[in-house]
Amino acid sequence: MPTIKEIASIAGVSPSTASIVLNGKSVERKIPKVTQDKVFEAAHKLDYHPNVSARRLRAQSGESLVIAVFWASDFRAPMMVRFLRGLQEAALTCGKKCEIMIHPYENDKLRNLTQAFEICHVAIICNASEDDMRFLESYTFPVPIVLYNRSSQKFCTVNVNDSLLGEIPAKIFVKRHHKNAAVLNSEAIFPGMQIRIDSFLSEAKKSGLSVRQFYRENSMEGGYHGGEEICRMNPLPDCLFCTSDFLAIGALRALFQRKISVPGQMEIISIGNGDRELEEYACVSLSVVHLPMEKMAAACLKLALDLLTGRVSPPCSIELPIMYRERESCGDLQ
Amino acid sequence: MPTIKEIASIAGVSPSTASIVLNGKSVERKIPKVTQDKVFEAAHKLDYHPNVSARRLRAQSGESLVIAVFWASDFRAPMMVRFLRGLQEAALTCGKKCEIMIHPYENDKLRNLTQAFEICHVAIICNASEDDMRFLESYTFPVPIVLYNRSSQKFCTVNVNDSLLGEIPAKIFVKRHHKNAAVLNSEAIFPGMQIRIDSFLSEAKKSGLSVRQFYRENSMEGGYHGGEEICRMNPLPDCLFCTSDFLAIGALRALFQRKISVPGQMEIISIGNGDRELEEYACVSLSVVHLPMEKMAAACLKLALDLLTGRVSPPCSIELPIMYRERESCGDLQ
DNA sequence: ATGAAAGCGCTAACAA
DNA sequence: TTGTTAGCGCTTTCAT
Numbered sequence: 120m121p122t123i124k125e126i127a128s129i130a131g132v133s134p135s136t137a138s139i140v141l142n143g144k145s146v147e148r149k150i151p152k153v154t155q156d157k158v159f160e161a162a163h164k165l166d167y168h169p170n171v172s173a174r175r176l177r178a179q180s181g182e183s184l185v186i187a188v189f190w191a192s193d194f195r196a197p198m199m200v201r202f203l204r205g206l207q208e209a210a211l212t213c214g215k216k217c218e219i220m221i222h223p224y225e226n227d228k229l230r231n232l233t234q235a236f237e238i239c240h241v242a243i244i245c246n247a248s249e250d251d252m253r254f255l256e257s258y259t260f261p262v263p264i265v266l267y268n269r270s271s272q273k274f275c276t277v278n279v280n281d282s283l284l285g286e287i288p289a290k291i292f293v294k295r296h297h298k299n300a301a302v303l304n305s306e307a308i309f310p311g312m313q314i315r316i317d318s319f320l321s322e323a324k325k326s327g328l329s330v331r332q333f334y335r336e337n338s339m340e341g342g343y344h345g346g347e348e349i350c351r352m353n354p355l356p357d358c359l360f361c362t363s364d365f366l367a368i369g370a371l372r373a374l375f376q377r378k379i380s381v382p383g384q385m386e387i388i389s390i391g392n393g394d395r396e397l398e399e400y401a402c403v404s405l406s407v408v409h410l411p412m413e414k415m416a417a418a419c420l421k422l423a424l425d426l427l428t429g430r431v432s433p434p435c436s437i438e439l440p441i442m443y444r445e446r447e448s449c450g451d452l453q
Numbered sequence: 454m455p456t457i458k459e460i461a462s463i464a465g466v467s468p469s470t471a472s473i474v475l476n477g478k479s480v481e482r483k484i485p486k487v488t489q490d491k492v493f494e495a496a497h498k499l500d501y502h503p504n505v506s507a508r509r510l511r512a513q514s515g516e517s518l519v520i521a522v523f524w525a526s527d528f529r530a531p532m533m534v535r536f537l538r539g540l541q542e543a544a545l546t547c548g549k550k551c552e553i554m555i556h557p558y559e560n561d562k563l564r565n566l567t568q569a570f571e572i573c574h575v576a577i578i579c580n581a582s583e584d585d586m587r588f589l590e591s592y593t594f595p596v597p598i599v600l601y602n603r604s605s606q607k608f609c610t611v612n613v614n615d616s617l618l619g620e621i622p623a624k625i626f627v628k629r630h631h632k633n634a635a636v637l638n639s640e641a642i643f644p645g646m647q648i649r650i651d652s653f654l655s656e657a658k659k660s661g662l663s664v665r666q667f668y669r670e671n672s673m674e675g676g677y678h679g680g681e682e683i684c685r686m687n688p689l690p691d692c693l694f695c696t697s698d699f700l701a702i703g704a705l706r707a708l709f710q711r712k713i714s715v716p717g718q719m720e721i722i723s724i725g726n727g728d729r730e731l732e733e734y735a736c737v738s739l740s741v742v743h744l745p746m747e748k749m750a751a752a753c754l755k756l757a758l759d760l761l762t763g764r765v766s767p768p769c770s771i772e773l774p775i776m777y778r779e780r781e782s783c784g785d786l787q
Numbered sequence: 788a789t790g791a792a793a794g795c796g797c798t799a800a801c802a803a
Numbered sequence: 804t805t806g807t808t809a810g811c812g813c814t815t816t817c818a819t
Contacts, residue, residue: 466789466790467789467790468791469789469790469791470788470789470790473789482788482789483788484788484789485788488789507795509795510794510795510796510797511794511795512795513795
């Protein structure tokens with residue numbers, strides 16, 4: 120990376136002159152056009168970009184707490200919105216000046232971002248794959264780390280009870296006298312997902328609820344295709360558990376098209392990982408086991424700040440309660 | 454902000470020793486426990502946080518191009534997802550190493566973030582309110598600026614043709630022999646929004662399409678309440694233009710509940726500012742005039758890079774084409 | 788086991 | 804009109 124010194128030497132002026140010109144202060148400092156041109160030409164030739172860190176250090180710009188958030192830039196990108204909402208809210212009320220930096224990353228590629236850890240005070244890592252987890256467990260980090268929705272013996276984590284996430288829907292279906300369930304889920308990309316399914320299955324088994332599983336991509340499209348297949352089952356399942364709101368919304372459309380009434384012919388419960396509005400304003404609003412992402416984000420921040428001050432030390436995990444939110448798709452609301 | 458020097462002086466050691474301890478290298482450098490404790494205690498007492506810029510400058514960590522994105526953290530937050538998706542894609546393929554930094558901000562409060570402009574190479578400003586625009590027009594920025602979806606005589610901008618966004622739906626409604634339209638929109642928080650409405654209205658007027666307007670908050674909830682009110686109209690409008698997908702999804706639910714068939718009794722066209730999946734997997738998929746946000750984001754980046762190299766200079770604006778996407782809510786698809 | 792000093796890139800005060 | 808210099812906070816050699 121070229122520096123202002125190199126620019127200056129090529130242009131045949133001093134670094135300060137180059138700095139003045141490049142910062143658009145030529146007029147007030149009365150730098151003649153010829154000098155300006157020399158500087159700009161050199162800068163352009165070298166493809167010069169100012170070093171932000173140097174500038175910032177020099178400027179003493181009120182260094183605030185830099186919080187790096189790592190979020191996978193795949194189908195989970197839309198869920199970042201809720202997390203960020205919670206994080207910002209918490210950052211505003213934590214009493215410190217925080218700067219939230221988002222580092223989107225590709226699944227399994229966290230190991231390529233080690234640089235990013237050097238430039239923050241604390242990192243919150245979300246959506247780590249099992250491979251990413253292996254990297255995390257093995258690497259020594261220069262800053263405190265908080266993991267969102269993962270388990271670890273090494274790091275601080277914020278979690279929900281994954282077992283309950285599967286158990287509650289199964290119990291509700293049983294209580295409502297269903298006999299024949301379908302489960303629409305996507306590939307388990309972290310252990311918690313498998314736990315959710317397994318606990319639904321074991322609770323169902325315990326109570327004599329039969330279950331048929333369908334795997335699709337975690338998207339509305341996946342949910343739609345899954346829903347289509349479920350419609351073709353004979354007999355039709357009387358209840359459906361979806362492991363994400365996206366899947367549920369897609370399935371809802373498939374059922375709507377086949378004129379299968381929800382909740383009349385089939386009740387649906389989904390894991391509420393989407394926007395509240397998405398759940399509430401579907402044509403048939405979704406009953407969900409609510410994933411408190413905003414609160415989890417706030418907990419991540421709290422944990423991060425506590426790590427920073429040494430009030431807690433890793434490993435240490437916070438588990439947030441989940442709640443069943445009854446809406447139209449499963450329940451007696453009209 | 455306390456520095457390592459102050460820590461050192463309080464702990465009665467040299468800055469280098471303090472640095473070693475604070476960076477967890479006590480073992481390899483054989484710093485005895487007592488010294489460590491003194492340092493940690495001082496750091497804790499002063500609430501020390503390392504200066505990220507200094508650390509980074511010193512480390513020469515491969516300075517990449519820092520792109521700051523300013524996005525309003527209100528009801529528009531969910532739309533950031535599409536923008537970011539486009540921006541990341543473009544960043545990966547632009548040949549430069551880019552670091553995307555997101556600065557969420559409050560409507561009308563852009564003027565409080567001048568600090569943020571000092572620490573990036575180029576800024577992309579999205580969702581600026583009219584007040585924010587006044588600030589932007591008056592302030593002198595240290596870095597190149599690109600405005601998303603706004604007009605300016607001073608800055609580079611990326612836009613769509615707002616007139617077409619209103620005109621196309623009106624023309625389609627007329628062509629499909631509708632007589633009696635409803636418009637569901639939200640308060641015009643930037644001039645482009647007003648243009649969209651105005652051009653719908655003027656096109657409608659030209660063709661004898663009567664129009665009744667409803668204003669609601671730009672959310673699914675707003676759309677739902679607007680939809681409820683529209684249902685109570687007598688006669689029922691035969692077509693509905695929604696200025697955002699959120700409004701349309703909410704309205705769809707209201708119509709569904711009143712058993713008003715879409716598109717049978719009422720056709721709907723919305724301005725497609727939401728996720729493609731949201732539009733496609735609604736129970737009745739939405740016909741939209743598509744807002745190419747991903748492409749607009751890519752154009753913002755291109756413009757930004759061109760500004761940086763001086764290939765273009767402000768003002769300069771790029772207008773991206775919009776497209777009508779026919780789906781079930783308006784058209785002859787079954 | 789600890790400290791002194793240099794230098795990362797930049798800018799502003801001051802000198803020339 | 805331009806150049807010299809100091810110093811932002813940090814880490815790392817090299818001395819001690």
